[in-house]
Amino acid sequence: MKTASSLIYEHFKGLSPEQIQQFEQLGELYPFWNAQINVISRKDIDMLYLHHILHSLAIAKVITFLPGEKVLDVGTGGGFPGIPLAILFPETQFHLVDSIGKKIKVVNEVAKALGLKNVKASHMRAEQVNDQFDFVVSRAVTQLKDFYPWIRNKIKRGGKNTLANGVLYLKGGDLEEEITNSGIRDIKKYRISKFFSQEFFLTKFVLYFQAQ
Numbered sequence: 001m002k003t004a005s006s007l008i009y010e011h012f013k014g015l016s017p018e019q020i021q022q023f024e025q026l027g028e029l030y031p032f033w034n035a036q037i038n039v040i041s042r043k044d045i046d047m048l049y050l051h052h053i054l055h056s057l058a059i060a061k062v063i064t065f066l067p068g069e070k071v072l073d074v075g076t077g078g079g080f081p082g083i084p085l086a087i088l089f090p091e092t093q094f095h096l097v098d099s100i101g102k103k104i105k106v107v108n109e110v111a112k113a114l115g116l117k118n119v120k121a122s123h124m125r126a127e128q129v130n131d132q133f134d135f136v137v138s139r140a141v142t143q144l145k146d147f148y149p150w151i152r153n154k155i156k157r158g159g160k161n162t163l164a165n166g167v168l169y170l171k172g173g174d175l176e177e178e179i180t181n182s183g184i185r186d187i188k189k190y191r192i193s194k195f196f197s198q199e200f201f202l203t204k205f206v207l208y209f210q211a212q
Helices: 006-011 017-036 040-061 083-086 101-114 144-154 176-182
Strands: 071-075 093-098 121-123 133-138 167-170 187-191 204-210
Touching: 006 017, 006 040, 017 040, 017 083, 017 093, 017 101, 040 083, 040 101, 040 133, 040 167, 040 204, 071 083, 071 144, 083 101, 133 144, 133 187, 144 167, 144 176, 176 187
Parallel strands: 071 093, 071 133, 093 121, 133 167
Antiparallel strands: 167 204, 187 204
């Protein structure tokens, strides 16, 4: 019988025993914390692995973060996409930020329970972050035209990865008008349904653009 977490193993081979255990633990930790502090809609918690964990990991189908790289997750909510990515890339440093303190409490408790040493979580707005990163990730927190000014000066220029340093943004729907209105040059769209076959991903994308 397939388990919910087997969705992850189908698409990401070569996980260590520790990573497998951490992905399994998510299925216990999030329902526990969500019952106390609502970070995922009650009706959606049963779809945790598909709608939240696997969706977050679509970014890892576009790029493999390198050891030592620093990634900022803006508007992380309960830890998405940052927590699943931090499990997958244990030698990459992740800073997860959100303006709602109770959500960061959940992130900290989950990261602690998993033993993630590469996660820092802060109750703050993106504009308040005083650091620079190789990449910024986020999951549909707002329109691109509003999002990019928050993080414009947080990204180091250049980079050593297969993609130049920049932004990886999870978004769904018809995005042409939003992309045009953003004023951002050369946004690349990766259709998630090319990576994952489930119907949920049919209208979802990873948007990438480099530091500008």
